[in-house]
Amino acid sequence: MSEIIQSSKVSTITKTNDFVVKFANVNGSGSASANSMFAKAIFRMGIPVSPHNIFPSNIQGLPTWYEVRINEDGYLGRREGVDLMIAMNEQTIGKDIDSVLPGGYVLYDSSKVLANELLRDDVNYLPIPLKDICLREFEKPAQRQLFKNIVYVGALSAFLNIDFKVLTGMVSDQFKGKEKLIPPNVHALELGHHYATENFACPLALRLKSSNKNKNKILIDGNTAIGLGCVYGGATVASWYPLTPSTSVVDSFGKYCKRLRIDAGTGKRKYSIIQAEDELAAIGMAIGAGWNGARAFTATSGPGISLMQEFLGLAYFSEVPVVLFNIQRTGPSTGMPTRTQQGDLISCAYASHGDTKHVLLFPATPKECFEDAASAFDIADRLQSPVILMSDLELGMNEQSCEDLHWDDKRDYDRGKVLNAEQLEEIERYGRYLDSDGDGIPYRTYPGTHESKGSYFTRGSSHDAYAAYTEDGNVYAEVMDRLTLKMKTALNFIPEPVISSSDGNKLGLVYLGTTQSAIQEVLDGLAKKGVSIDTMRIRAFPFHDSVIDFINNHDLVYVIDQNRDAQLKSLLKIECNASEDKMHSILNYNGVLITAEQIETAVLDSMSEIENSEGVSA
Amino acid sequence: MSYIRKPKFSHPGLQTNDLGLTRRDYEGTLTTLCGGCGHDSISAAIIQAAAEMSLEPHRVAKISGIGCSSKIPSYFLSKAHGFNSVHGRMPSVATGANIANQDLHYIGISGDGDSASIGLGQFCHIVRRQVNMLYIVANNGTYGLTKGQMSATADMGSRTKSGEEAQFENIDMATLAIELGASFVARSFSGDKKQLVPLLQAGLSHKGFAFIDVVSPCVTFNNTDLSSHGYKNTWENYVALSDVDFVPMRDEITTNYEPGEEKDITLHDGSVIHLHKTDDSYDPTDKDQALGHISKYKKKGKIATGLLYINQSTSDLHETQYTIDRPLNSLGADELCPGNGALNGINDTFR
Numbered sequence: 001m002s003e004i005i006q007s008s009k010v011s012t013i014t015k016t017n018d019f020v021v022k023f024a025n026v027n028g029s030g031s032a033s034a035n036s037m038f039a040k041a042i043f044r045m046g047i048p049v050s051p052h053n054i055f056p057s058n059i060q061g062l063p064t065w066y067e068v069r070i071n072e073d074g075y076l077g078r079r080e081g082v083d084l085m086i087a088m089n090e091q092t093i094g095k096d097i098d099s100v101l102p103g104g105y106v107l108y109d110s111s112k113v114l115a116n117e118l119l120r121d122d123v124n125y126l127p128i129p130l131k132d133i134c135l136r137e138f139e140k141p142a143q144r145q146l147f148k149n150i151v152y153v154g155a156l157s158a159f160l161n162i163d164f165k166v167l168t169g170m171v172s173d174q175f176k177g178k179e180k181l182i183p184p185n186v187h188a189l190e191l192g193h194h195y196a197t198e199n200f201a202c203p204l205a206l207r208l209k210s211s212n213k214n215k216n217k218i219l220i221d222g223n224t225a226i227g228l229g230c231v232y233g234g235a236t237v238a239s240w241y242p243l244t245p246s247t248s249v250v251d252s253f254g255k256y257c258k259r260l261r262i263d264a265g266t267g268k269r270k271y272s273i274i275q276a277e278d279e280l281a282a283i284g285m286a287i288g289a290g291w292n293g294a295r296a297f298t299a300t301s302g303p304g305i306s307l308m309q310e311f312l313g314l315a316y317f318s319e320v321p322v323v324l325f326n327i328q329r330t331g332p333s334t335g336m337p338t339r340t341q342q343g344d345l346i347s348c349a350y351a352s353h354g355d356t357k358h359v360l361l362f363p364a365t366p367k368e369c370f371e372d373a374a375s376a377f378d379i380a381d382r383l384q385s386p387v388i389l390m391s392d393l394e395l396g397m398n399e400q401s402c403e404d405l406h407w408d409d410k411r412d413y414d415r416g417k418v419l420n421a422e423q424l425e426e427i428e429r430y431g432r433y434l435d436s437d438g439d440g441i442p443y444r445t446y447p448g449t450h451e452s453k454g455s456y457f458t459r460g461s462s463h464d465a466y467a468a469y470t471e472d473g474n475v476y477a478e479v480m481d482r483l484t485l486k487m488k489t490a491l492n493f494i495p496e497p498v499i500s501s502s503d504g505n506k507l508g509l510v511y512l513g514t515t516q517s518a519i520q521e522v523l524d525g526l527a528k529k530g531v532s533i534d535t536m537r538i539r540a541f542p543f544h545d546s547v548i549d550f551i552n553n554h555d556l557v558y559v560i561d562q563n564r565d566a567q568l569k570s571l572l573k574i575e576c577n578a579s580e581d582k583m584h585s586i587l588n589y590n591g592v593l594i595t596a597e598q599i600e601t602a603v604l605d606s607m608s609e610i611e612n613s614e615g616v617s618a
Numbered sequence: 619m620s621y622i623r624k625p626k627f628s629h630p631g632l633q634t635n636d637l638g639l640t641r642r643d644y645e646g647t648l649t650t651l652c653g654g655c656g657h658d659s660i661s662a663a664i665i666q667a668a669a670e671m672s673l674e675p676h677r678v679a680k681i682s683g684i685g686c687s688s689k690i691p692s693y694f695l696s697k698a699h700g701f702n703s704v705h706g707r708m709p710s711v712a713t714g715a716n717i718a719n720q721d722l723h724y725i726g727i728s729g730d731g732d733s734a735s736i737g738l739g740q741f742c743h744i745v746r747r748q749v750n751m752l753y754i755v756a757n758n759g760t761y762g763l764t765k766g767q768m769s770a771t772a773d774m775g776s777r778t779k780s781g782e783e784a785q786f787e788n789i790d791m792a793t794l795a796i797e798l799g800a801s802f803v804a805r806s807f808s809g810d811k812k813q814l815v816p817l818l819q820a821g822l823s824h825k826g827f828a829f830i831d832v833v834s835p836c837v838t839f840n841n842t843d844l845s846s847h848g849y850k851n852t853w854e855n856y857v858a859l860s861d862v863d864f865v866p867m868r869d870e871i872t873t874n875y876e877p878g879e880e881k882d883i884t885l886h887d888g889s890v891i892h893l894h895k896t897d898d899s900y901d902p903t904d905k906d907q908a909l910g911h912i913s914k915y916k917k918k919g920k921i922a923t924g925l926l927y928i929n930q931s932t933s934d935l936h937e938t939q940y941t942i943d944r945p946l947n948s949l950g951a952d953e954l955c956p957g958n959g960a961l962n963g964i965n966d967t968f969r
Contacts, residue, residue: 044969218968228964234954236946237717239710256964260956268942270949272717274935277743281710284703284740288714291701292679293947296714314704404965407958413951446947447679447699447715448722455676457692459702468647469692 010122013103014205017047017072019083021156024096025149026089028060034149035066036399037174038156041166042070043219043401046211050076050517052398054592057244057337063092072211076401077518078593083206084160086152094118105206107152107159126200128155133191138184147188154192161203163210164193216404218366222395223299225366226325227252228405229373230297231260234413235323237296238273239285241304244337245393246327249299279304283311283324290315290322291458293418293446295377299325301393302344303334305351312386313352314460316483319433319442321380321416324388325373327396330591339591340394342513345567348388349541355480357487359387359494360541364516367402368539369395372495374407379493381416383486384444392562394514394593417443424453432456432467433479440486487542494540497547501534507603508534508550508557510583512568514593515560521596526603533603541571548576556610557583558603564589636672644669646693656808656834657686657756661693663811664725667818668695671866678723679715683708683737686763686836687729687756706737709744709753713935716749719945720936723822724751730771731761734789738770741791745798745827750934752821752828755791756808758836759847766839773846779839784846793912795829796905796927802828803908803927807852808835810923816864816891817925823864825886826934833921857915859900859924863892883928893925902928 013019021038025031032053039051050069056062069079081101087093087108094117097106102122108114110127119125130148138144157164168186175181196202223246230238230253240250254273261270276282282298289296300308305326315322330336331343350356359379361372372389380387417437424430424445430453433442442465445454456467462476463469470476501508509519516537526533536550536557551557551572559569566585572578586602588594632640644665649658668675675697682688684705691700703711712726733741733755744753760778761767771791772784795803802824806814814832821828833852835841841848860881867888883891883902893902901907908927915922 214969218965220968228961232955232961234949234951236949236954237714239714260960261954263942266942269940270942270946270953272939272941272946274713274717274747274939276710277739280707281713281740281743284707284710285714285717287703288681288701288711288716289718289946290714291711292715292718294714294718294945296718310704311707405961407955407961409958411951413955445699446719448677448719451674451676452697455697455699457700457702459700460704461702 010124011103012124012205013083013101015083016207016209017070017211019070019206020079020081021068021070021084021086022082022096022099023066023068023086024089024092025064025066026091027056027058027062027064029088029149030146031064031066031088031149033174034153035068037167037170038153039068039399040219041157041162041170042068042208043214044166044170045163045208046214047208048072048074048076048213048401050398050400052078052394052593055338063089070208072213073524074213075521075596077521078595080595080597086156088148088152097123105204107155109148126155126159128152128192128195133195137187137191143184147184150185150188151192151195154189155196156192157189158193158196158202159200159204161207161209164189214401217401218404219399219401220366221248221397221399222363222366222369222391223248223327223397224252225369225405226299226373226389226391226396228256229370231256232370232407233295233374233377235295235297235377236271237286237289237294238271238298239276239282239289239296240273240298241276241279241282241300243279243301243304245329245397246299246301246304246325248397249325249327279307280311283308283322286322286324287311287315287320290380291320295323295381297323297325299327301327301329302331305344305347309352312358313354313356315386316352316356316358318458318460319384319444320458321384322386323376323380324386326388326390328390328392330589336591338393340392340514340562340593341589341591342390342392342562342567343589344390345563345571348390349571351388357542359383359385359490361387361389361494362512362539362541363389363391363395364513364537365402366395366400367405370405378414379490382414382441382493383490384416384441385486390513392514417441419443419445419449419454421450424450427453430454430456431465433463433482434465435482435485439489440482440484441489490542491544496544497539497550498537499535499546499550501550502532505532505534506555507531508536508554509560509599510536510538510551510557510568510572511560512538513562515562518594518596518599522599522603525596525600529604531603531607538568543572543575547572548578551576551578551582554582558586558599558606559583560586560594560599562588562594635669637674639669639672639675641665641669643697644675644695646691646696649693651686651689652838654837655686656758656832656836657690658693659808659811660754660756660814660832660834661690663808663814663818664694666811667815667822670815671819671822673723673822677721678725680725680727681708681712681715682727683729683732685729685732685761686758687727687834688732690727690756691725706732706735707740708732709737709740712751713744713747713749716751717935717939717941718947720750720941721945724749725822726751726753728753728755730755730757730759730769730791734770734791738789742794742798745795745800745829748799748801748827748932748934748938750826750936752818752830754830754832756834757791757831757847758834758840759845760836760840762836762839771847776846777842777844779842779845790912790916791831792829792926793909796908799932800829800927801826801929801932804829804925805831805833805921805923807833807856807923809849809852810856813858813862813924816862819864819866820862820885820889820891820925823885823887823889824928825930826932852921855920857920857922859895859897859911859922859926861894861896862925863894865890865892886930891925891928902926905929
């Protein structure tokens with residue numbers, strides 16, 4: 001009988017529903033589904049949980065990690081430090097063991113003896129002969145490899161006190177339709193559970209306790225939610241080029257279209273998905289379809305954004321609605337393709353040459369991904385302009401817990417200002433770019449609407465109110481000024497910032513997107529130190545007046561950017577003339593999600609700096 | 619200039635077509651191309667072709683890229699919507715437009731710079747996808763708008779007006795289109811309306827991707843005796859593999875050719891392409907022969923023209939995409955949105 005290997009000095013971390021479990025695996029070894037089963041089981045126990053994939057740009061062989069934070073208080077951002085490491089990768093095991101907090105645990109495959117240098121005297125080791133167990137129990141080579149992952153999940157259920165019935169229920173759900181696979185998977189879970197209870201004192205001091213925090217909540221990734229949002233928002237055309245981390249947006253759209261968009265009578269599709277030859281063609285097709293009155297989108301990431309610049313300028317200037325999902329990754333160039341960043345704010349806000357500006361939406365949760373994706377089509381149609389939804393790898397490819405998705409059945413699509421044949425009949429002379437309503441938004445027509453009225457020539461070259469080519473500088477300037485007005489009108493259709501403020505607070509946090517996951521933890525942490533701070537989460541670009549008001553109403557705001565160049569801060573300066581003196585940047589650009597600890601430390605450091613300098617000057 | 623409308627003056631004796639429209643109803647704005655430009659002849663041929671076929675002008679969408687060629691859509695069918703898009707990217711815009719509404723006729727106009735250089739990739743892929751449209755390359759073998767630079771379609775050894783010699787193998791757009799699976803491939807000459815008009819009509823009637831490479835001389839920058847795409851070379855070396863007549867489905871076939879020299883091809887819409895062969899071995903339904911002919915004539919310094927290849931058994935993009943018969947752009951929320959009930963069920967799969 002093996003025991004927890006520990007020296008006499010070792011302490012043990014004693015925590016319930018508040019710790020980090022990290023799985024260190026080899027890419028392509030089948031660990032992903034086992035690990036996500038682990039996270040989902042905790043979710044089903046009603047405990048707040050947030051998994052984060054940290055994976056390589058690789059099919060097989062390179063290291064990959066899956067980090068699961070469990071937190072009863074609902075802090076679902078990342079936290080540094082590992083309480084329990086599942087060390088399954090020999091390439092990285094040294095560093096992996098190093099990252100475990102003193103008193104933490106290391107589960108490893110003891111089929112092979114652990115090298116002496118990997119033995120720390122301040123952590124607890126949980127040796128399980130995974131390979132030996134699988135060799136003994138399973139015949140097929142593939143099963144012997146895959147079931148190692150299931151066996152350790154079974155062991156974890158004993159170590160951490162996961163309800164075993166939850167796990168077996170999940171196996172049944174997962175293999176619905178392939179029932180033959182259920183018994184061997186359950187067997188593998190039992191093997192792990194049995195080995196752990198036989199050989200160790202279970203559960204550990206680190207353990208789970210069922211809770212009730214996940215009522216009316218789901219565990220879903222942002223890209224899946226965007227795909228669903230496109231189905232609900234009425235998208236019929238998706239043209240795309242595969243690019244990590246955006247690919248699963250179109251996968252999701254296709255999956256739900258197959259289920260929900262098949263014509264009952266004919267079995268034919270009420271949608272079209274075209275895999276383009278490159279990102280230029282992807283956005284070109286979406287613009288062609290949008291011009292012709294279909295709701296169309298493409299999904300991409302930084303390198304694709306670079307390639308789409310020319311077309312985005314065309315759509316802006318010739319006023320064609322199109323929706324673009326940018327699941328940002330770490331740039332520049334190829335950068336770190338499988339790591340996260342908010343690095344495309346400026347390149348998207350002003351995409352393309354000349355004077356341009358585009359509406360950006362910044363969802364922070366999968367639920368907002370769903371809602372913003374659906375709304376993006378209304379906004380694009382209303383404004384007759386591109387709308388870019390700015391997600392990132394962190395939000396797009398990780399399952400996160402959020403409230404149930406909801407659709408108001410009374411809601412209809414806003415197709416914007418489109419004239420039909422009867423309306424054209426009433427008009428003496430149609431002008432495609434005439435601002436008849438004074439809001440900067442002209443009326444458009446779909447090709448083929450009326451036999452003699454409403455046709456026009458769409459062009460990226462300078463045009464007048466009747467869509468005719470012009471090189472008259474004044475006419476050109478009028479069009480450009482109208483487009484400026486249109487972006488002001490846009491403020492009526494895009495979400496306001498989410499502001500939380502208390503009287504007397506002189507400090508503020510300004511942020512967007514996935515940074516949200518850390519904020520409640522930051523606020524609670526600062527409150528414990530007697531610091532009270534207001535917050536403003538920006539949900540869209542261009543900025544509403546409330547954005548600059550918030551900055552002006554505080555002595556200092558911390559602008560949090562997950563990029564090197566403080567791009568959000570730059571946009572605030574360019575767009576609202578926000579004063580540099582009023583803004584202090586907090587930056588994170590290491591490819592992984594910013595943590596509450598980083599933000600809290602940065603705020604406290606800055607405050608003490610200010611105090612010191614004030615002390616000196618006094 | 620293209621913003622100058624043509625005067626609304628028309629001859630009272632102008633013939634009307636089945637829709638009661640005259641040729642004037644198919645015209646566009648005044649051309650801004652150079653006097654004598656081959657491209658204006660293409661516009662005129664399109665106007666004639668569409669008028670004769672009684673095409674409803676507003677049921678056509680005209681899409682182009684950038685360049686002299688891409689201005690052509692301004693000069694015909696002003697009652698049709700037009701889209702002058704991005705250099706080399708007309709194919710993607712046309713694909714998207716077509717997938718949104720299959721009920722319109724799509725005419726894509728491009729040039730050799732637009733389709734054989736910057737847009738060669740998009741050209742290849744629109745051919746593969748069999749978008750149901752007529753794709754015309756107004757091929758003048760030079761860059762006109764930027765004043766006479768070398769084009770990828772200029773024959774090796776051909777010289778531009780400035781004397782620069784084409785040093786690289788040229789790209790034969792018709793050969794490329796056939797190789798990549800285009801289901802209708804023709805070549806013609808802007809100066810030969812008699813051949814071009816029926817080919818345009820056949821291309822518009824063909825279901826699937828119809829491609830016509832039209833040699834269209836640039837009078838200003840590429841019309842020297844040493845240019846492969848000038849009037850002189852084209853007139854001298856132009857070989858029609860057949861004479862082409864197009865008989866719309868409404869007309870009774872009255873033309874009569876000598877037996878053994880003719881071939882009738884009935885298109886999906888019931889119209890007929892009537893071919894009077896000049897080359898005995900010519901069979902436009904045989905892909906290998908089509909490619910062989912182009913190559914055989916090219917080796918002799920000749921340009922094979924006419925209907926080079928046709929295949930009516932391919933599926934167009936809507937068929938391969940299996941989209942519903944009504945245009946996607948006509949569907950509203952009632953048909954597209956699954957509603958909150960379905961969403962509740964989806965929520966349950968994420969618990």
